[in-house]
Amino acid sequence: MCPGERGKRRRPGAASRTALAVRRSPPRGSLDPEDATRGRTRRWSGVSDTTGAPPAPTAPGPKARAGAAARPGRPPLLSFTLASLMEEVQAHSGAIYLLAAGEPVLEIAVTAGLPRAFVAxxxxxxxxxxxxxxxAVRERRLVWVGGEEEMARRYPRISVVLPxxxxxxAVPVATADTVYGALYVTWPGSHPTVLSDRERTELTAAADRLAKRLARSARQQRPLRxxxxLPAAPPSGVAGTLGTVEAARMVGRLPYGLIxxxxxxxxxxxxSAAADLLGVQVADxxxxxxxxxxxWLNDPMYEDRYRAALISQHVTSFVALKPPGDWLSFRMYPSTTGLTTRISRARAVAEMVGALPRADAAPGSRLVTISQLLSLAGAxxxxxxxxxxxQLVADEVAPAVGSxxxxxxxxxxxRLHVLGQRGYDDPRTVERFDGLPLAERTPGTHVLNTGVPAFFESKQQLERLYPGRDDTPDGFAAWAYLPLIASGRPVGTCVLAYxxxxxxxxDERAVLTSLGGLIxxxxxRALLYDAKNQLAHGLQAALLPHSLTPPPGIEAAARYLPAMHGMEIGGDFYDLVPTRPLAAxxxxxxxxxxxxxxxxxxxxxxxxxxxxxxGQAPEEVMRSTNRLLIDSGADLFASCLYLRLDPERGRAVMARAGHPPPLLRRPxxxxxxLDLAGxxxxxxDAEATYPTTEVSLAPGSVLALYTDGLVESPGVDIEDALVDLGELLAENGGQPLDKLADTLVRHSAAAQxxxxxxxxxxxxxxxDG
Known part of the structure; x- marks a missing residue:
């Protein structure tokens, strides 16, 4: 059958007509042997087989593609192949990728049927x-994705952008020893979920022929132009769109809008009806x-409906509010050349509430909008x-998806380990998750091991896929098991119960999978923070005294609280050194x-x-510690308050180095x-001196030593804070010291x-000491 006869017997789409146009005007050149064996008489530019293996052709750069239409010469090898293949298998879009020079990267060389922006x-x-x-390139095999659900399960990144x-x-373009790239084609959602043998044969044969042609071009050292x-050319004017003037008049008389x-x-x-409904002149x-x-149509949702119609080739619709209060219904009828949109006033109450996310969406499906997704990511x-x-998943994510x-x-x-749960009245119901070996076949272990999400729409479906087991807590009827993959490795599993x-x-599976990535x-980050936090607490505990051993006649109590932000580790310290007969x-x-x-x-x-x-005196201890700090070479400073206690004589000798003054509560x-010298x-300063002050400690007196974190807080005057601390000490000083310490750190304004x-x-x- 000649190309002209083939064109008469079929109504091809845009890409098909492009292929036929190429066939009807073939350039001069030698007959392609592969095409001859298939009963066709296509011509190709003359390249003869030679020995040698020069580098494989690579994808032309963006600048080269921009000027492609103006370049005469050989026929368009890639475009011709893609358009011919799309005609044979009745696909409505596709693209050819070629390997970039010197990089493990695939670049789009040519697309057909849809704007390149869709695959940007x-x-x-x-x-x-x-x-x-x-x-397809990695595994050197044909990759088939039979529909939207399979795309969401296997390639969630694509499904999120094109739901x-x-x-x-997708098919690799490769010879026995060289990979040149890959090609893919797409069909509308009405295509069967199984690829037919004829389609599979056509796809692999086209990829093989293209690989052989690229190999010949490489041997000839003739780079690709x-x-x-090959998207369909836009219609030019009313006549090009509607065919006749009378048809245009007929459309103009319709009571609803058409664009x-x-x-x-x-x-x-x-x-004109469309212009009136939209409130914009036809010329504009x-x-x-x-x-x-x-x-008022400047919303990503409306552009999404146009993309959905073109990619799925399904009729789609939406409702939009034209200010101040007119609801308009838009219904899009797609084809391979574009789409026709009917615009009318929305009368049904259901329409005025808003269109479903998709014409064929399942009733009751909940979708997370882009703004919600960004909000959840920020949270x-x-x-x-x-x-x-x-807690954030329970408060933000679960309500958004209806869990x-x-x-x-x-x-x-x-083994599996439960990190947290919400929504189960009896925490024991989730214990069956805890400690499960990862080698055991359960939904939770399978998701964690494979990185593939699992969705169970009913109890029966779960039991059918995992007979004899019930790893899901009682009281729920549907579950989504989301793999938590971060930096390419699994960190956990999120189980949402319904x-x-x-x-x-x-589309909901795609959104849930994306949310799994955010979680x-x-x-x-949280696991790393908790690990660092445990390390910090361990270090802090090792550096501070495990217990206090006061001398006879003295009671002691201490508290340490880390800051609420950061690593929760700092340089605050305290100690009690029991030396006889004195203590420090x-x-x-x-x-x-x-x-x-x-x-x-x-x-x-x-x-x-x-x-x-x-046995150094208090002032000597301070001077020696000062020199120790300077000799260590650290660029940090420290405040310090040191005192030598003499309970038998009822006194204390103190030395201070820039530290907040202590408080003394008398009996x-x-x-x-205490206004101490210091x-x-x-x-x-290595030569600094630290004078001492002697203070009387009558029986029943309480001496409160503290760091500045107890009294310094943004927006609070230090004098007011000291007054408040003194009042707390005066009112509660008769309590046991442990209880008094808790009171001071709990009620201090700075401590909040x-x-x-x-x-x-x-x-x-x-x-009585």
Whole structure:
């Protein structure tokens, strides 16, 4: 059959007509042997087989493609192949990828049937990218995706951007020893979910022929020329769209609006009724996209409906509010050349509420909008620890997708581990998750091991796929198991439970899978934070005294609270050194909130103990500690308060280095701030001196030592804070010291915010000591 006869017997789409145009005007050249064996008489530019293996052809760059239409010469190899293949298998769009020079990257060389903007996110993709064309190249096989649901399950990244019903086949373009790239074609959502043997044969044969031609071009060292894409040409004017003047008059008399959009969404025709309904002159509509020229249609949802209609080739519709209160109904009828849109006033109450996300969407499906997705992403970035993530998922994600309960699972030692749950009245119902070996066949372990989400719309479906097991807590009827993959590795599983049987349409599965990625990133950060937090607490606990051993006649109590932000580790410290017959107490604060500050704090505390043990006087202990800090080479300073206790004589000798003054509560309940002499912060001046002050400690007196985190807070005057602290001490000073310490740190204004660490050391002279 000659090309002309083939064209008469079939009504091809845009890409098919392009292929026929190429066939009817073949350039001069030698007969292609592969085509001859198939009973065709196509001609190709003359390239003869030669020996040698020069580099494989690569995709032309963007600048080369821009000028492709103006370049004469050989026929367009890639465009010709793609258009011919699309005609043979009745596909409505496709593209050819070629390997980039010297990179493991695929680049789009030519597209057909749809604007290139639809596949812009995949203009250049790495060979490891989880999309069909890259997989086809990696595994050297045909990759078939039979529909929207399969796309959402296997390639959620694509499904999130293109959540429409369509089928896709990708084939590697390769010879026995060289890979040149890949091609793919798509069909509308009405295509059967199984690829026919004829289609499979046509696809692989076309890819093989293209690979052989590219190999010949490479051997001839003739680089590929840039080629134009092959979307259908936009209709030119009313006559080109409607065919006759009379047809245009007929459309003009219709009571509802009609507009014709090309593949790029540009308006090629609009009748007067459409202009009246839209409130824009016909002349201002032509050549524009409706979501650009009509201000109240400037919403991504409306452009999404146009994309959905073109990709799925299904009739789609939506309702839009024209200010101030007119609801208009838009119904789009697609073809391979564009789409026709009917516009009318929406009368039905259901329409005025709003259109379904998609014409064929399942009833009751809940979708997370882009704005909700961004909001959820922002909320998850605020999560700090694992329990914060669990709470945010319960508060934000679960309500958005209609779930009533959830479990977050992690893995440790080859077993599942419950990190948190919400929505189960009896926590024991989730215990069956905890400790399950990852090698055991359950929904939770399968999702974690494979990284593929699992959706169970009913209890029966779960039991059919996992007979003899019930790893899902009682009381729920549907479940979504989402793999939490971050940085390419599984960090856990999120199980969302539904109280009633729940249908998971493909678009909802895609949204849930994407949410799983956001949760995974937050969970990975939270797990790392919790690990660091445990390390910080362990270090802090190791550096501070495990217990206090006061001398006879003295009671002691201490508290330490980390700051509420950051690593929760700082340089605040305290200690009580029991030397006979005297004892020494110290409290201090090293500048900074990090491991360095904590380490330096440990050195200072050790130094104070050593200098006290050898019998140095208080002023000497301070001078020696100051030199120790300077000699360490650290660029940090420290405040410190040191005192030598003599309970038998009822007195204390104190030395201060830039530290907040202590408070003394006398037995009669009066409190005063001790104005002590002192010197500069430790670590500033090697020659600094630290004078001492002697204070009387009558039986029943309470001495309160603290760091500045207890009294300093943004917006609070330090004098007012000291007054409040003194009142607390006066009112509660008769309590046992442990209870008094809790009262001080709990009710201090600064302690409520805790922008800094807080350390408190309380000493009481025993009345009968």
């Amino acid at each position: 996110p995949w203009e250049r993709v790495g060979l490891s990218t989880p999309i069909p064309v890259a997989e 429409y019903p369509f089928a896709l086949a 840039a080629e134009p894409d 014709s959009l090309d593949l790029h969404g540009r308006i090629a025709f609009a009748n 509509l032509l050549g524009t996209q409706p979501w650009v020229s009509v201000p 998850l970035t605020e999560a700090v620890g694992v329990q914060d993530v669990v 009533q309960a959830l479990v977050i699972l992690g893995s440790r030692g080859g 109280a009633e049987p729940h249908v998971f349409p493909a 995974a990133q937050a969970l990975e 107490a110290v409290i201090g604060d090293v500048q900074g909130h990090n491991v360095t500050a904590a380490g330096l704090m440990g050195q200072i505390r050790t130094g104070v103990r050593a200098f006290t043990t050898v 009669d309940g009066r409190v005063r701030v 010197g500069p912060l430790l670590g500033i 915010e805790r922008v800094d660490d807080v350390a408190v050391l309380l000493l009481r002279a025993c009345p």
